[in-house]
Amino acid sequence: MRIVVLVGLPGSGKSTYLERLGAPALSSDRIRGLLADDETDQTIHDRVFQTVRYLLRQRLELGRPVTYIDATNLTREDRRPYLEMGRAHGCEVEAVFFDVPLAVCRERNARRRRVVPEEALAKMAGKLTPPTVEEGFARVTLISD
Numbered sequence: 001m002r003i004v005v006l007v008g009l010p011g012s013g014k015s016t017y018l019e020r021l022g023a024p025a026l027s028s029d030r031i032r033g034l035l036a037d038d039e040t041d042q043t044i045h046d047r048v049f050q051t052v053r054y055l056l057r058q059r060l061e062l063g064r065p066v067t068y069i070d071a072t073n074l075t076r077e078d079r080r081p082y083l084e085m086g087r088a089h090g091c092e093v094e095a096v097f098f099d100v101p102l103a104v105c106r107e108r109n110a111r112r113r114r115v116v117p118e119e120a121l122a123k124m125a126g127k128l129t130p131p132t133v134e135e136g137f138a139r140v141t142l143i144s145d
């Protein structure tokens with residue numbers, strides 16, 4: 001089994017990449033929608049990620065071969081639970097890093113349906129720590145288009 005943790009700012013192309021792949025994903029935005037009828041609700045962070053982890057655990061117990069985590073996953077702290085769950089279930093955890101400049105994310109963000117506020121995006125860019133093998137990922141794939 002594999003867990004693939006996507007890492008990237010809003011607008012970096014994570015959900016589009018998964019759509020193209022047709023890959024099975026747990027999306028924090030979709031879960032926001034399921035829980036609060038609003039994919040942009042940023043007030044229920046803990047519940048959203050508890051739900052992501054709950055669903056991931058169910059999938060691992062069912063033996064699903066691969067699960068993508070579609071969330072920004074900007075910091076090591078954000079990503080650590082998936083590395084721990086991978087270890088507990090004996091599966092590989094890899095990262096896909098959307099190394100897209102802030103200016104490009106900003107431009108794509110401005111043009112889409114759900115716009116993340118400009119100052120929130122800048123704050124997130126400041127928190128972004130690229131994923132590494134040293135942190136525990138079996139491999140890190142870079143996407144930079």
Ligand SMILES: Nc1ncnc2c1ncn2[C@@H]1O[C@H](COP(=O)(O)OP(=O)(O)O)[C@@H](O)[C@H]1O
Nearest residue numbers: 008009010011012013014015016017108112145
């Ligand atoms: N490789 C790409 N080149 C150009 N535009 C893209 C690319 N990937 C995504 N986009 C566009 O950028 C916007 C944000 O993409 P999205 O996949 O929703 O980002 P994320 O899920 O990381 O927030 C969408 O309008 C999408 O169509």
Ligand SMILES: [Mg+2]
Nearest residue numbers: 014015016029
């Ligand atoms: Mg998305």
